[in-house]
Amino acid sequence: MAQQAVDLSLHVLPLPDLGATRLSLDPVIAQLLHHINTHLADDLSLEHLAQLCNLSKFSLMRKFKQFTGMSLHQYIVKKRLLQARYLISLGMEPYRAALEVGFNNYSNFSRSFTSFFGENPGTCARRYKKKEQRRPDEPSEGHLNFLQPFIPRFPHDPHDK
Numbered sequence: 001m002a003q004q005a006v007d008l009s010l011h012v013l014p015l016p017d018l019g020a021t022r023l024s025l026d027p028v029i030a031q032l033l034h035h036i037n038t039h040l041a042d043d044l045s046l047e048h049l050a051q052l053c054n055l056s057k058f059s060l061m062r063k064f065k066q067f068t069g070m071s072l073h074q075y076i077v078k079k080r081l082l083q084a085r086y087l088i089s090l091g092m093e094p095y096r097a098a099l100e101v102g103f104n105n106y107s108n109f110s111r112s113f114t115s116f117f118g119e120n121p122g123t124c125a126r127r128y129k130k131k132e133q134r135r136p137d138e139p140s141e142g143h144l145n146f147l148q149p150f151i152p153r154f155p156h157d158p159h160d161k
Helices: 027-038 046-053 057-068 072-089 094-100 106-117 121-132 145-150
Strands: 004-008 011-015
Touching: 027 046, 027 057, 027 072, 046 057, 046 072, 057 072, 072 094, 072 106, 072 121, 094 106, 094 121, 106 121
Parallel strands: none
Antiparallel strands: 004 011
């Protein structure tokens, strides 16, 4: 099955094959994705987003799931978690990263982060700090390796040998 991806600013989530142009043909979904990506730490309640799109809450939820393959809430939480992990990888404290991406409750953030990435935010931060303390001539494991599960792989890439 071919994979299509929705831009999450710095991060990409794989989506089911929806046809090459379905996302680009729906201006409401395109506007909504742009708004979410540029206002991640702001109020992204269903009521606010439905009002922004001039749709009912239920119409918005149904349309978003139809075009992206995931619920609106799932998309927002995943986007926030990916952005928080990126900020942590740059050296930001986990609590500050949680606030920066729109989580108002650190306990909720920590639970979601652990569930999504399989490690808690503090462990993640310590791991990145260890990588920073490595000598410059030591080989790196790759700064953005945590994105690998979200980069779609194509089975017949002519560049792979």
